[in-house]
Amino acid sequence: MHQPQQHSPDMSEADFQVIADIAHQExxxxxxxxxxxxxxxxxxxxxxxxxxxxxxxYIAYITSPKGExxxxxxxxxxxxxxxxxxxESHHFDLFANKVFPQLLSNARNGGRVRIWSAGCSSGQEPYSIAMTMHSIAPDITKLDIKVLATDIDADVLEVAKTGFYHSSEIENIIENYRTEYFSPSTSGTQNGYLIDNRxxxxxxxxxLNLLHDWPMNGLFDAIFCRNVVIYFDEATQLRLWxxxxxxxxxxxxxxxxxSERxxxxxxTSFQNVGPTTYRLPN
Incomplete structure (x- = not known):
């Protein structure tokens, strides 16, 4: 005997518009x-x-005070x-060969270095930045160099914080990084790799919601905001840059x-200095 097929609820045009409006406003x-x-x-x-x-x-719920x-x-x-x-490996090549060596010199002279990964998703971008820096400066933990990684999605940040990845997610990392910075691990019933505490x-x-206040103190020496503003309309982008x-x-x-420019x-004073790369003058 066949089970009755379950149909997904229908979304009206009005329902869609409410959801689209909330996603845009917030x-x-x-x-x-x-x-x-x-x-x-x-x-x-x-x-x-x-x-x-x-x-x-659902629309009635999310538009009520209880639905915040x-x-x-x-x-x-x-x-x-x-x-x-x-x-987008060309960014990391430039970061390793030109950007970070200058910042490292400043840090070795007692300066502070701050990098921001804005829209960090499940953590691969900030971890890639940190691995690049550590491979160049193994003593980095003794210097005042930090990466801030932010995202609007609290759930995906919890994934990022674990530093746990499946083998398919790390297979394209060069071998010396894989062996140096990842160790086999288990999360629940899943086997994978854990990124090193260093x-x-x-x-x-x-x-962090980029449309809201940014509570950070101090300025950033490099900001990675990649494949984030592509989801915003032009007016929002013009306010963000x-x-x-x-x-x-x-x-x-x-x-x-x-695909962003x-x-x-x-x-703004940003000058285009390479493919999808900008820099402020002194």
């Missing part, structure tokens, strides 16, 4: 009607988890958390994603 995310099926499939998971049968009931926490979970479900170690100790993970400029130290660096409409 996180700068842009969802056009063409993305309705993507939104529906991701929000369906939230309905199943909460035991809600109809989209209209769920609005955050909804936004987490709509963000795209795709990351990999040493993604690397983890360089990084602080924090939840000047904020990144204010957070960047003189002669500091900004790395953006492969600083708009020509912007009045």
């Amino acid at each position: 996180a700068g995310l842009v969802f056009t009607p063409e993305k309705a099926s993507l939104v529906r499939s991701r929000i369906n998971r939230r309905l199943r988890k909460l035991g809600i049968k109809r989209f209209s009931d 926490g769920e609005r955050k979970s909804m936004i987490y479900s709509l963000t795209t958390n795709i990351s990999s170690f040493f993604r 690397i983890r100790s360089l990084i602080t993970f924090r939840e 000047p904020r990144f400029e204010k957070a960047t130290a003189p002669k500091g660096w900004l790395f953006v994603g492969h 600083l708009s020509e409409k912007l009045d």
Whole structure:
């Protein structure tokens, strides 16, 4: 006897618009009607988890005072958390060969060095930065060099903090990094690899919505904000880049994603110094 087929709840155009408006207001995310099926499939998971049968009931919940926490979970479900170690490797080549040696010299002379991975997802980017620095300066933990890694998604940050990755996630890392910085480990019933404490100790993970206040003190010598603003509309991007400029130290660096550019409409001091790479003058 066949089981009755379970149908996903229907999302009306009005439901979609409410979700799209909240995602835009609270996180700068842009969802056009063409993305309705993507939104529906991701929000369906939230309905199943909460035991809600109809989209209209879900909309009533997230727009009520009780739904504030769920609005955050909804936004987490709509963000795209795709990351990999040493993604867009030309940035790490430049960082290793030119950017970090200058910063290291400053640190050895008693200066402080701060790197920001904005939109760090499950941690591969900040860990790649930290491995690059440690491979050049094994005594880095004695110097005032730190990486701040932020993301809007508190759940994905918990994954990043563990430093645990499956073998498929580290297979493209060069062998000497794999053997130096990863050790076989088990998380629950899953086998994988744990990143070394020498690397983890360089990084602080924090939840941060880029559209809200940035509570950090001091300026950053290099900012990696890659494949993040691509999800924002132009108006939001135009507001964000000047904020990144204010957070960047003189002669500091900004790395953006492969399909991102600083708009020509912007009045910032960032100068394009290479593929998707910008720098402030002194």
